[in-house]
Amino acid sequence: MDLGLILSTLDATLRLSTPLLLACLAGLYSERAGVFDIGLEGKMLAAAFAAAAVAAVTANVWLGLLAGLAVSITTAGLQGAAAITLRGNQLIAGVAINMLAAGLTTFLGIQWFGQGGRTPQLPVTGRFQNIDLPFANELAGVPILGQIYSELISGHNILVYVAFLAVPITWWVLYRTRFGLRLRAVGENPKAVDTAGISVIKLRYQAVLITGLLCGLAGAFFSIAQGSGFGNNMTAGKGFIALAALIFAKWKPVPAMFTCLLFGFLDALQIRLQGAEIFGIGVPVQAIQALPYLLTVILLAGFIGKAVGPKAGGVAYTKER
Amino acid sequence: MTEPVQNGDNQQRSQGAAASDLAQSDLAIELIGINKRFGAVHANKDIDLKVRRGSVHGIVGENGAGKSTLMSILYGFYTADSGEIRVNGTPHAITDSRHALALGIGMVHQHFMLVDNFSILENVVLGAEDSALLGPSLDRAKKELTRLAKEYRLDVNPDAIIEDVSVGTQQRVEILKALYRGADVLILDEPTGVLTPAEADDLFRVLRTLRDQGKTIILITHKLREIMAITDYVSVMRQGAMVDTLKTSDTNPEQLAELMVGRRVLLRVEKTAAKPGDTFLSVENLVVKDDLGVTRVKDVSFTVRAGEIVGIAGVAGNGQSELLESVSGMRDQTSGIVRLKGTPLSLEGDDGAHRARKAGLAHVPEDRQRMGLITAFEEWENAMLGYEDDPAYGKGIILDIPSAQAQARERIKKFDIRPANERLKTANFSGGNQQKIVLAREMERNPDVLIVGQPTRGVDIGAIEFIHNQIIKMRDAGKAILVVSVELDEIRSLADRILVMFDGHIVGEADPATATEGELGLMMAGGTDRKAPQARVAAEGETP
Numbered sequence: 001m002d003l004g005l006i007l008s009t010l011d012a013t014l015r016l017s018t019p020l021l022l023a024c025l026a027g028l029y030s031e032r033a034g035v036f037d038i039g040l041e042g043k044m045l046a047a048a049f050a051a052a053a054v055a056a057v058t059a060n061v062w063l064g065l066l067a068g069l070a071v072s073i074t075t076a077g078l079q080g081a082a083a084i085t086l087r088g089n090q091l092i093a094g095v096a097i098n099m100l101a102a103g104l105t106t107f108l109g110i111q112w113f114g115q116g117g118r119t120p121q122l123p124v125t126g127r128f129q130n131i132d133l134p135f136a137n138e139l140a141g142v143p144i145l146g147q148i149y150s151e152l153i154s155g156h157n158i159l160v161y162v163a164f165l166a167v168p169i170t171w172w173v174l175y176r177t178r179f180g181l182r183l184r185a186v187g188e189n190p191k192a193v194d195t196a197g198i199s200v201i202k203l204r205y206q207a208v209l210i211t212g213l214l215c216g217l218a219g220a221f222f223s224i225a226q227g228s229g230f231g232n233n234m235t236a237g238k239g240f241i242a243l244a245a246l247i248f249a250k251w252k253p254v255p256a257m258f259t260c261l262l263f264g265f266l267d268a269l270q271i272r273l274q275g276a277e278i279f280g281i282g283v284p285v286q287a288i289q290a291l292p293y294l295l296t297v298i299l300l301a302g303f304i305g306k307a308v309g310p311k312a313g314g315v316a317y318t319k320e321r
Numbered sequence: 322m323t324e325p326v327q328n329g330d331n332q333q334r335s336q337g338a339a340a341s342d343l344a345q346s347d348l349a350i351e352l353i354g355i356n357k358r359f360g361a362v363h364a365n366k367d368i369d370l371k372v373r374r375g376s377v378h379g380i381v382g383e384n385g386a387g388k389s390t391l392m393s394i395l396y397g398f399y400t401a402d403s404g405e406i407r408v409n410g411t412p413h414a415i416t417d418s419r420h421a422l423a424l425g426i427g428m429v430h431q432h433f434m435l436v437d438n439f440s441i442l443e444n445v446v447l448g449a450e451d452s453a454l455l456g457p458s459l460d461r462a463k464k465e466l467t468r469l470a471k472e473y474r475l476d477v478n479p480d481a482i483i484e485d486v487s488v489g490t491q492q493r494v495e496i497l498k499a500l501y502r503g504a505d506v507l508i509l510d511e512p513t514g515v516l517t518p519a520e521a522d523d524l525f526r527v528l529r530t531l532r533d534q535g536k537t538i539i540l541i542t543h544k545l546r547e548i549m550a551i552t553d554y555v556s557v558m559r560q561g562a563m564v565d566t567l568k569t570s571d572t573n574p575e576q577l578a579e580l581m582v583g584r585r586v587l588l589r590v591e592k593t594a595a596k597p598g599d600t601f602l603s604v605e606n607l608v609v610k611d612d613l614g615v616t617r618v619k620d621v622s623f624t625v626r627a628g629e630i631v632g633i634a635g636v637a638g639n640g641q642s643e644l645l646e647s648v649s650g651m652r653d654q655t656s657g658i659v660r661l662k663g664t665p666l667s668l669e670g671d672d673g674a675h676r677a678r679k680a681g682l683a684h685v686p687e688d689r690q691r692m693g694l695i696t697a698f699e700e701w702e703n704a705m706l707g708y709e710d711d712p713a714y715g716k717g718i719i720l721d722i723p724s725a726q727a728q729a730r731e732r733i734k735k736f737d738i739r740p741a742n743e744r745l746k747t748a749n750f751s752g753g754n755q756q757k758i759v760l761a762r763e764m765e766r767n768p769d770v771l772i773v774g775q776p777t778r779g780v781d782i783g784a785i786e787f788i789h790n791q792i793i794k795m796r797d798a799g800k801a802i803l804v805v806s807v808e809l810d811e812i813r814s815l816a817d818r819i820l821v822m823f824d825g826h827i828v829g830e831a832d833p834a835t836a837t838e839g840e841l842g843l844m845m846a847g848g849t850d851r852k853a854p855q856a857r858v859a860a861e862g863e864t865p
Binding site: 176178180181184185188192195197 | 418428430435436438444450
């Protein structure tokens with residue numbers, strides 16, 4: 001393999017990791033606060049649709065992004081109301097969100113745009129364009145380091161950078177701020193938080209809304225950054241892979257990044273390997289495509305060790321009389 | 322202060338003394354006419370309480386007497402329906418815990434309010450952070466902890482993680498949390514329930530230091546021994562009402578027990594001398610390992626004869642639990658034989674306990690909620706738990722539910738289980754009544770051998786008396802009874818023969834009639850006992 005091939009595979013890795021990472025960090029906030037969220041997928045899908053729809057109509061990418069965020073945060077709030085205020089089953093609330101999003105995006109897509117559930121192709125102004133970092137062109141000629149800078153680091157859309165910036169920010173919030181301390185505490189022992197005179201309900205809503213925000217970014221990445229329009233079920237189960245990554249990373253931000261990069265790399269490799277031949281026999285595309293998922297299963301089952309999540313996760317908090 | 326009541330002049334005198342000593346300015350806390358109802362339950366009836374600054378004030382009462390409710394009102398968890406709270410002479414309407422903390426009232430809950438995977442420092446800071454950024458708060462807390470450690474001799478390693486430290490240390494963290502928030506009045510709810518005796522002693526030392534430094538301590542407990550050991554004043558509650566407040570030095574456990582229960586209570590069991598008969602249970606060279614593969618019972622041999630109660634004393638964790646589990650068939654033994662009336666019991670495997678029960682060995686496990694009951698079940702279901710295949714409860718795979726419920730009702734009557742409702746969820750019974758459910762189930766099978774672990778752990782004084790009497794009744798019916806308890810008082814009053822367990826060995830045997838607490842304590846701490854042979858002779862000398 002030459003450097004160019006390696007760089008282009010890694011470049012694809014970054015792109016493919018981005019929505020995973022955003023969704024994974026989204027789940028991290030919610031789950032660290034004690035609210036299990038299997039509705040990441042649904043929130044992303046809803047956000048992807050809203051972003052594409054608005055961007056298609058207005059031809060403005062920022063309005064598209066805002067719409068995506070608004071829909072995702074609203075959905076998260078709805079899920080929060082079910083799981084936190086009404087003390088419903090958190091898994092079922094998440095499943096409901098997933099089903100609602102899958103159905104509603106297709107339905108509205110057909111109703112509004114009449115293209116079999118797809119939104120129209122976005123104009124250039126309706127998409128996030130790739131950003132060339134300063135001196136990218138000038139440094140492209142410098143061997144190795146320059147190439148890495150110009151080909152791998154430079155030239156992504158803004159959401160890629162946002163996703164990777166969100167990692168140190170999340171770490172800082174979790175471990176260096178009052179909000180983070182309380183967030184971690186409320187997922188472990190909400191009673192301790194309550195007796196310390198802090199509102200468990202308010203903290204959990206804050207966490208869930210941050211989850212909505214990050215899911216919104218992830219969803220928008222699919223339809224108005226990486227793609228140029230919404231397609232049916234375009235998140236393709238990435239919300240669930242992100243959940244797996246979250247467990248694999250034991251609910252910690254930096255390991256979450258590396259896990260998402262690993263999963264992204266497997267995905268990139270899969271694309272690269274399509275059509276490859278082993279001993280002169282063509283490997284079926286489906287087998288290659290299944291590779292990342294297969295490896296996910298193996299990694300989760302075999303190498304993760306004991307993954308103990310936030311202790312109070314999945315249980316609604318009931319204040320005593 | 323209410324008019325002194327019935328209980329003789331000793332009390333009248335002390336009541337007068339306690340009242341006249343109290344000037345208004347000496348009071349840290351004053352509760353006046355507190356009422357609180359939960360639906361139909363009148364949990365606090367017109368409560369008056371005066372707590373003197375710089376004292377340790379005990380509040381005793383049975384479970385459900387309203388102690389915890391009263392303290393929760395003071396701490397702002399509940400709001401009183403009526404009444405007044407005065408802190409340092411000023412009336413306050415305490416609305417939540419934050420408000421109580423601001424007034425200098427801190428609480429150490431029975432179940433610790435700590436985050437297990439946080440460091441001690443983080444737990445102390447949680448909810449009392451100075452600013453949105455954590456760094457400065459943590460720095461200040463670290464300094465403050467060092468100061469508190471010096472002032473009150475409350476040493477902890479601030480960076481240790483809660484789940485790695487002992488229960489005693491965790492409690493220390495709870496106390497530090499309250500002090501860090503500036504508490505002048507510290508409420509402790511049943512603080513020694515989870516502590517080893519040594520840890521409890523350490524807690525009392527800390528509480529004395531706190532008192533001597535001017536803090537006020539309110540101690541909720543149902544253990545009279547603690548009241549006598551540490552408090553300056555004691556208030557007794559019964560069925561939601563404040564019965565009396567006494568100076569501790571003017572009262573005694575018998576009087577307090579009577580005030581708590583409302584009738585005379587025998588703190589020491591009355592029983593006739595044992596008339597031991599044939600050997601029913603014999604344990605020979607038993608060796609048992611725990612889940613981690615550590616040998617916890619080391620070559621233990623003993624016998625229990627018909628018509629006697631053998632008590633195993635010892636500090637918790639010296640192999641008693643494994644011994645109980647092994648003899649009752651719950652845990653496989655590494656080697657050794659357990660004989661019932663001379664026949665070796667087959668106790669191995671998952672159904673060992675079932676075979677043991679079938680053979681006539683009944684077992685009341687030491688942790689009734691984990692091993693003796695399914696608390697989500699209704700009472701009647703637990704009343705037959707483990708015996709469902711008995712013909713009395715139905716034929717084949719069909720349960721005769723009306724019959725099972727009728728039998729449960731009968732036992733409820735016989736064992737005075739309250740509330741008398743076999744359809745009630747077991748979790749809704751008090752600890753004492755849950756214990757009676759288990760005891761009734763095991764005793765009513767009329768086994769030859771009854772093994773009871775911690776017979777009265779978490780049980781009210783009134784129920785303790787009942788349970789002890791039931792056990793003695795069974796002994797007098799010619800059964801062999803083995804009691805394991807970490808409460809030395811209980812072993813001494815109940816047993817006809819005491820075996821002391823230390824580090825997996827039976828290190829000595831004593832006659833409860835002659836052995837002193839000091840001698841037993843020495844054996845429990847692993848000191849060898851030269852008196853053992855004599856004690857054994859004395860015990861056997863009683864047999865006809």
